[in-house]
Amino acid sequence: MKTIGLCLLSFLLMACNDIEGVLKLSEAIQFNTKYNGTVTMEAGDYDVKLSHDKKSRYIKVEFPNENDDGFPPGEDDDWRDDSYEVRFKYSSSTIIPEDNGEFLISHIESGQNVDLYGSVKTTIQKGGLTRDWERCTYRERRTHCFPDRNGRTICDTYWDEVWGRRDVEFYPVTTDKTLNVVLTKPASDVSSANMNIHQVWTDRDYTYVGICR
Numbered sequence: 001m002k003t004i005g006l007c008l009l010s011f012l013l014m015a016c017n018d019i020e021g022v023l024k025l026s027e028a029i030q031f032n033t034k035y036n037g038t039v040t041m042e043a044g045d046y047d048v049k050l051s052h053d054k055k056s057r058y059i060k061v062e063f064p065n066e067n068d069d070g071f072p073p074g075e076d077d078d079w080r081d082d083s084y085e086v087r088f089k090y091s092s093s094t095i096i097p098e099d100n101g102e103f104l105i106s107h108i109e110s111g112q113n114v115d116l117y118g119s120v121k122t123t124i125q126k127g128g129l130t131r132d133w134e135r136c137t138y139r140e141r142r143t144h145c146f147p148d149r150n151g152r153t154i155c156d157t158y159w160d161e162v163w164g165r166r167d168v169e170f171y172p173v174t175t176d177k178t179l180n181v182v183l184t185k186p187a188s189d190v191s192s193a194n195m196n197i198h199q200v201w202t203d204r205d206y207t208y209v210g211i212c213r
Contacts (some may be wrong), residue, residue: 018049019179023061025193029183034085035064041084048195050181052096058089059096059105059116088116092170101175106188114183114192126205128174136166136212167210174202 023046030040032068041063049062065086091097096103099122106115140162145155177200183193 005099013056018051018062019127019197020047020196022034022046023048023063023181023193023195027192029192031063031084034087035082036084039063039084048116050197054096057092057094058110059118061086061088063153076080086112088112089110114185117182117184118136119180122175122177124176125174127174129169129207131167131169131173133165133167136164137161138212140165164212166212168204168206168209169208170204170206172202174200 025041025043025046028042029039030038033039042060046063048064049060051058051060051062052058059189063086065083086103089107090105092095094103094105094109095101096118097120100118100120104115104117107113110116138161141157142160143155145153148154177198179197181197182191183194184190185192
């Protein structure tokens with residue numbers, strides 16, 4: 001049976017949820033944002049969100065805005081309070097690895113003032129066969145009876161979703177993934193900004209799933 005995993009299994013590079021991390025800028029960088037025009041970020045540490053739109057081919061870095069009103073970027077009338085959304089677009093010839101490898105999005109591709117270099121490293125370890133039980137839900141037919149205004153008993157039958165448990169057998173699969181992102185000025189080997197994201201999670205590769213009851 002296939003592995004039953006979390007959305008984290010896709011990490012950043014398969015367009016799942018935003019990944020939060022700290023982007024460390026060693027010098028000021030001018031970015032072209034989606035909704036706020038050109039913005040200069042001074043040197044410092046920034047809590048950012050990263051995501052990957054595989055279909056539209058861009059990696060998004062979202063910087064905080066002290067005037068953010070909580071609306072997603074572009075969904076209200078005042079661009080001045082939107083978070084700073086920086087998109088690194090790439091061409092169809094650029095391959096973004098999902099598990100292991102390196103990639104480069106040049107400033108020419110992205111339209112930004114820096115090149116984006118990234119590397120992904122993934123290790124997967126499969127443990128021994130484990131027998132256990134887990135919580136689950138199932139549908140149960142129930143009947144509810146009540147008196148009407150004339151004193152007669154009326155009964156309704158309906159399906160209800162209830163909690164139960166089931167026996168399972170599975171192999172625990174532990175994934176250790178590291179994503180490193182570096183921004184450099186064109187024609188420079190010196191890092192202008194870097195970000196390192198490391199996550200470890202465990203999924204289950206099921207060989208048997210019992211009946212929920």
